[in-house]
Amino acid sequence: MLHTVAAFDRIGEENAFAVLARATLLAAQGKDVINLGIGQPDFRTPEHIVEAAIKALRDGHHGYTPATGLLATREAVVRRTMTTTGIEVSPENVVILPGGKPTMYATIVLFGEPGAEILYPDPGFPIYRSMIEFTGAAPVPVPIREENGFAFSAEETLALITPKTRLLIVNSPANPTGGVTPKSEIDKLVAGLEKHPHVAVLSDEIYDVMTYDGETHHSLLNYPEIRDRLIVLNGWSKTWAMTGWRMGWSIWPDQLYDKIRKLAVNCWSCVNAPSQYAGIAAIDGPQDEVEKMMRAFDRRRKIVVEGLNSLPGVSCITPKGAFYAFPNIKDTGWKAKPLASALLEDKSVALIGGPDFGILGEGYLRLSYANSEESILRAIDRMDDFLRSGA
Numbered sequence: 007m008l009h010t011v012a013a014f015d016r017i018g019e020e021n022a023f024a025v026l027a028r029a030t031l032l033a034a035q036g037k038d039v040i041n042l043g044i045g046q047p048d049f050r051t052p053e054h055i056v057e058a059a060i061k062a063l064r065d066g067h068h069g070y071t072p073a074t075g076l077l078a079t080r081e082a083v084v085r086r087t088m089t090t091t092g093i094e095v096s097p098e099n100v101v102i103l104p105g106g107k108p109t110m111y112a113t114i115v116l117f118g119e120p121g122a123e124i125l126y127p128d129p130g131f132p133i134y135r136s137m138i139e140f141t142g143a144a145p146v147p148v149p150i151r152e153e154n155g156f157a158f159s160a161e162e163t164l165a166l167i168t169p170k171t172r173l174l175i176v177n178s179p180a181n182p183t184g185g186v187t188p189k190s191e192i193d194k195l196v197a198g199l200e201k202h203p204h205v206a207v208l209s210d211e212i213y214d215v216m217t218y219d220g221e222t223h224h225s226l227l228n229y230p231e232i233r234d235r236l237i238v239l240n241g242w243s244k245t246w247a248m249t250g251w252r253m254g255w256s257i258w259p260d261q262l263y264d265k266i267r268k269l270a271v272n273c274w275s276c277v278n279a280p281s282q283y284a285g286i287a288a289i290d291g292p293q294d295e296v297e298k299m300m301r302a303f304d305r306r307r308k309i310v311v312e313g314l315n316s317l318p319g320v321s322c323i324t325p326k327g328a329f330y331a332f333p334n335i336k337d338t339g340w341k342a343k344p345l346a347s348a349l350l351e352d353k354s355v356a357l358i359g360g361p362d363f364g365i366l367g368e369g370y371l372r373l374s375y376a377n378s379e380e381s382i383l384r385a386i387d388r389m390d391d392f393l394r395s396g397a
């Protein structure tokens with residue numbers, strides 16, 4: 007990778023942060039803004055987790071930790087992985103990082119270089135493409151289609167692999183669509199990947215426990231045949247409402263572990279110690295707050311989907327995971343980004359246009375339902391007014 011000025015000029019954005027800034031400004035000017043833009047739980051971090059961080063500070067945990075994270079925090083991740091996947095990983099394969107994004111960065115810079123191709127979901131989390139372009143590798147979008155319930159299609163994904171493909175990025179449950187890729191499709195994908203040993207896999211499983219209607223997430227850790235080229239991204243941000251703590255983890259194959267360790271030493275030294283103690287409390291402590299949050303998301307999911315489907319020209323399939331709805335607005339006569347911007351400026355409803363997540367995002371909006379039921383209903387009413395007024 008060439009870290010030239012040109013490479014930095016290729017870095018993109020996550021427009022959700024720009025929308026959040028605009029929404030905050032409008033609110034400061036006295037507008038009653040309803041924020042369905044940013045992808046973060048609207049709940050507080052559970053109290054026992056906050057207490058664990060305070061205790062760590064009082065106990066004097068103020069210094070550096072090992073670059074890959076405290077052994078106790080990595081062991082907590084091992085226990086958590088066993089609980090959610092039934093797979094035993096070693097703490098020697100776990101890295102604690104400042105959020106989920108650093109794993110994305112580390113993996114993409116590890117495999118990306120001019121001449122390489124990296125496959126990523128479209129629509130998908132915008133940072134994938136941005137970081138691929140940073141490295142000079144060619145971004146190759148994997149279409150994620152509404153008609154497939156916004157799941158990956160193994161066939162379509164495998165068809166895009168060439169001798170130049172270095173990395174495939176998979177995300178389920180997914181941002182921005184809420185799609186969950188079923189086990190049958192992942193089985194097919196992995197079977198196909200066995201024929202392409204030159205392709206590494208980054209599985210972004212940050213929404214792993216956020217599924218609904220009895221749907222379950224199927225981790226790529228279940229496939230020993232690709233473990234030596236699999237990196238699993240996960241973290242505390244979404245599950246325990248800890249986006250501002252900057253706490254993530256990832257699971258690395260033996261031969262890459264030292265590379266990420268060195269990157270950590272060079273870039274961030276370690277994650278702040280109190281957060282790492284809080285991370286242990288999150289994993290080992292009571293999960294009732296998480297369950298309460300998930301029940302609230304589930305209720306809102308139904309309200310948002312029903313509301314969206316009542317709007318003229320809008321249809322929305324029921325998302326099976328995460329906390330996003332991705333309605334189709336193709337029959338409204340609007341393009342997605344102008345509609346998102348008009349809804350914010352005229353109706354004070356903040357949401358994101360689908361094109362911010364990829365080429366196939368045109369014709370869709372992303373709503374995060376991390377907001378109260380009452381606010382969601384008011385936002386739907388405002389959208390209804392707007393669309394019926396023929397604005």
Ligand code: PLP
Nearest residue numbers: 045105106107131181212241243
């Ligand atoms: N991966 C996906 C799919 C996400 O949606 C997000 C955040 O929105 C992240 C990773 C990054 O999480 P973090 O805030 O822990 O860096």
